[in-house]
Every structure is written in C-alpha cells, then in structure tokens.
Amino acid sequence: MYRETRVANYFLAAFSxxxxxxxxxxxxxxxxxxxxxxxxxxxxxxxxxxxxxxxxANLPARTVSLILADIENREFQTEVRKAALLKAEIEALRIExxxxxxxxxxxxxxxxxxLWARVMERDPLHWYRSLMVDAGAEQGVLVNxxxxxxxxxxxxxxxxxxxxxxxxxxxxxxxxxxSSAAAYLSSTTLEGLIQGQGGAVLRMNYLHSEAALSNKDDxxxxxxxxxxxxxxxxxxxxxxxxxxxxxxxxxxxxxxxxEASALKEVAILRPAVEGGKTP
Amino acid sequence: MTRIxxxxxxxxxxxxxxxxxSAHLSLWGLxxxxxxxxTVCVAARLGAVAGMCYGFAWGLFLDVMRAQLFxxxxxxxxxxxxxxxxxxxxxxxxxxxxxxMVVFLMTWAYxxxxxxxxxxxxxxxxxxxxQAFLFDPLYNCALVPFVALFWEALVGKP
Numbered sequence: 451m452y453r454e455t456r457v458a459n460y461f462l463a464a465f466s467x468x469x470x471x472x473x474x475x476x477x478x479x480x481x482x483x484x485x486x487x488x489x490x491x492x493x494x495x496x497x498x499x500x501x502x503x504x505x506x507a508n509l510p511a512r513t514v515s516l517i518l519a520d521i522e523n524r525e526f527q528t529e530v531r532k533a534a535l536l537k538a539e540i541e542a543l544r545i546e547x548x549x550x551x552x553x554x555x556x557x558x559x560x561x562x563x564x565l566w567a568r569v570m571e572r573d574p575l576h577w578y579r580s581l582m583v584d585a586g587a588e589q590g591v592l593v594n595x596x597x598x599x600x601x602x603x604x605x606x607x608x609x610x611x612x613x614x615x616x617x618x619x620x621x622x623x624x625x626x627x628x629s630s631a632a633a634y635l636s637s638t639t640l641e642g643l644i645q646g647q648g649g650a651v652l653r654m655n656y657l658h659s660e661a662a663l664s665n666k667d668d669x670x671x672x673x674x675x676x677x678x679x680x681x682x683x684x685x686x687x688x689x690x691x692x693x694x695x696x697x698x699x700x701x702x703x704x705x706x707x708x709e710a711s712a713l714k715e716v717a718i719l720r721p722a723v724e725g726g727k728t729p
Numbered sequence: 730m731t732r733i734x735x736x737x738x739x740x741x742x743x744x745x746x747x748x749x750x751s752a753h754l755s756l757w758g759l760x761x762x763x764x765x766x767x768t769v770c771v772a773a774r775l776g777a778v779a780g781m782c783y784g785f786a787w788g789l790f791l792d793v794m795r796a797q798l799f800x801x802x803x804x805x806x807x808x809x810x811x812x813x814x815x816x817x818x819x820x821x822x823x824x825x826x827x828x829x830m831v832v833f834l835m836t837w838a839y840x841x842x843x844x845x846x847x848x849x850x851x852x853x854x855x856x857x858x859x860q861a862f863l864f865d866p867l868y869n870c871a872l873v874p875f876v877a878l879f880w881e882a883l884v885g886k887p
Contacts, residue, residue, distance in 0.1 A: 462808075471802065473849075
C-alpha cells in the first residue's frame with residue numbers, strides 16, 4: 451500500500467470518528483448558543499417563520515430572548531419608519547385643516563404634545579380610583595391634563611391629573627366615582643356622560659330616552675369634553691340598562707378599553723398650542 | 730510560506746462566498762455548494778489528505794450554520810475529499826470535464842450521507858427535496874470552471 455493511501459486512511463478514520471462523536475453527543479447550552487448567535491449574525495432570515503421556530507426550540511432561554519429581542523427591535527424600527535411617514539402625512543393634513551378652517555372662519559384647533567410617564571404606584575385601597583406616575587411639575591405636567599393609555603396601536607382615555615408634585619403626579623382614573631367625561635356612542639353619535647362607579651365598569655348616563663341602544667357600540671370622548679380631546683376611545687358598551695320609567699334618560703354600562711391595572715406607561719397630554727407645531 | 734498563506738485565504742474566502750451566495754443569490758431556494766466543489770477541487774489537486782482536512786473544516790462551518798445534526802456536513806465532506814483523492818489515482822480529476830463529473834456524483838453522495846446521518850441520529854432521513862436533488866448537481870457542475878479559475882487566481886497552477 452502506498453504511503454499516501456495509508457495516511458489518507460488514517461485521516462479518514464480520525465475525521466470520521468470525530469464527526470461521529472460530534473453527531474452522537476448532545477451539544478451543551480453554550481455551544482448551542484454560540485451556534486445560534488453566529489447563524490443569526492450571518493443569516494437572520496433563518497430565524498423567521500416556521501424554520502425559525504424550529505431553530506429556537508432547542509436553544510437556552512436567554513439566547514432565545516436575545517434573538518427575539520433583536521427580531522422585535524427590527525420590527526419596531528420598521529414601525530418607527532412607518533410612523534415617521536404617518537407623522538409627515540398628519541402634519542400635512544393639519545396644515546390643510548388649519549387653512550380650510552381659517553377660510554371658513556372656524557376656530558383653528560390647538561395642537562397637543564404628549565409626555566410619556568411610567569406608572570410608579572397603585573394604592574390597593576383605591577385600585578380603580580388613582581395611580582401615581584413618574585412625571586411631575588419638573589417635566590411640565592399640569593393639573594387637569596388628560597391621561598391616555600395604550601391598547602395595541604391606539605391611545606385610549608384613562609383619566610386626568612389631579613395632583614402634581616415635583617417629580618410625580620397623581621392620575622384620577624375614569625373608573626373613580628368622582629370622574630366624569632362627555633362622550634358619544636359610535637353608532638348613533640348620541641352624547642352622554644361617562645361616570646366612574648368605583649369598580650372595573652363605567653356607566654354612561656343621560657342618553658336620549660327614546661334612542662335604540664346596542665351593546666356593540668364603542669364609546670369615544672366627545673369634542674365637547676372639557677378635559678379630553680375629541681374622538682379618543684374610552685371603551686365598549688357591555689350592557690344596556692333597562693329603561694327606568696321615572697328617569698328621562700337611558701344609561702349603559704361600559705367596559706374600559708384598557709384595564710387600569712394593566713397600565714405600565716401612560717401619555718400625559720400637554721395643553722394645546724394654538725395653531726402651532728406639535729410641542 | 731506564501732502558498733500556505735494563500736491556502737489560508739482560500740479557506741476563509743470560500744466560506745464567506747458560500748455564506749454570501751446562500752444568503753443573497755439563491756435562486757428558487759437553490760444555491761450552489763461552493764464548499765463541496767472546492768473540496769473536490771482541493772482533493773483533485775493536492776490529494777485526499779488535504780481534501781479531507783479542508784472538507785472537515787468547511788463541513789464544521791456548514792454544521793454551525795445548520796439547525797440540526799452537528800457533524801453531518803463535516804463527515805460528508807470528509808468522505809467527498811477521500812473519494813475524490815482516491816479517484817485521483819485512476820482518473821484525471823483535474824481536467825474540467827472529469828471534475829464536473831466527479832462533482833455531479835459527489836453531490837448525490839453528499840445528499841445521501843447527510844440523509845443517512847439524519848436517519849441514524851434523528852430517525853428521519855434528511856431529504857433535501859426533489860428540486861435540490863435534481864438541480865443542485867447541475868448547479869455545482871456549472872460552478873466547476875469558475876472554481877478552477879478562482880483556484881488558479883488565488884493559489885496558482887499546480
């Protein structure tokens with residue numbers, strides 16, 4: 451046998467043995483993590499769709515979190531780019547609206563800016579009444595500023611500021627008994643007054659006594675509201691109360707669009723700036 | 730020294746090329762197996778041992794890129810290197826036509842070995858699909874002249 455052939459056979463045996471050992475031994479977590487991170491850097495597409503789910507299934511939890519965080523980050527970057535386009539469109543529409551309003555002799559609506567704050571504290575005794583957020587006078591928060599929460603992609607009415615401290619503020623929730631806001635029903639544009647009940651459900655009073663009400667309606671803030679800007683979602687009608695012959699109006703029960711106990715961040719709207727750009 | 734450096738550059742550049750082509754230039758999900766063609770090319774020019782060494786290292790790279798079965802590609806490319814190196818004694822595997830024929834057969838052998846590894850270690854034959862099974866050998870064959878040119882440009886004529 452030639453020497454070259456003998457050496458080749460030795461190499462074949464050695465490499466085959468190593469490959470078989472690698473094939474038969476389970477990979478440790480760090481090795482799997484390294485492999486996954488390297489593949490993700492070289493070919494991120496491999497972690498999308500069904501193939502990605504299969505690849506993530508056998509990885510350590512922290513590596514999965516890391517990769518998913520990056521995937522989410524990329525998605526959010528796309529969302530931000532879309533939002534920038536949307537903002538430009540809104541700005542153009544606002545300018546057009548201002549011009550048309552001026553041409554018709556209507557008052558030009560003011561522009562509000564939003565300040566985002568984190569929920570710091572909830573009082574267990576007043577679960578549906580108030581919560582504290584980490585923005586205060588130093589950040590420019592004012593008493594009676596409307597507070598909105600996030601549900602998916604939309605902002606929904608949550609409450610208003612009732613107490614402002616240097617670095618924190620107290621939000622009076624819509625579900626508090628002392629809260630009320632002018633609102634309308636989506637199908638009929640009937641206006642009424644949303645009032646808190648001290649529990650998870652709101653009540654909408656003063657609806658026209660003869661109106662046909664349905665429990666599929668959404669409830670939005672009215673443009674006549676002293677606190678909230680118009681057309682902000684409040685919730686959905688959950689029950690139409692039976693008519694009371696001694697009352698001159700009807701009422702419905704409303705499920706808030708966002709559960710106050712689920713809030714992590716809120717947007718506090720700043721006062722409107724007349725005809726200006728977003729503060 | 731220069732030759733060793735060039736071979737090292739060939740090793741790294743070919744891995745980059747394989748990744749780049751698979752990620753950006755795949756047609757209907759098919760990309761040529763540059764590393765397999767290069768393993769045949771190395772084994773044909775430098776012998777079975779060199780082919781197996783390169784094949785093993787490139788196989789490990791492919792295994793890192795793959796979700797399952799760490800070691801299957803390394804084993805398959807080692808066998809490709811050994812097979813081509815052994816055929817060198819009977820055939821002129823350096824000429825383009827015969828090398829294309831070897832690549833054609835070795836692609837199917839490669840599919841067979843990885844599939845059998847799946848059958849043994851995962852209890853599922855890792856079938857690449859009819860599309861890859863039928864067209865990948867042709868795709869790889871088409872790459873042989875370019876790989877030869879690449880080899881001559883980087884390493885030089887034997």
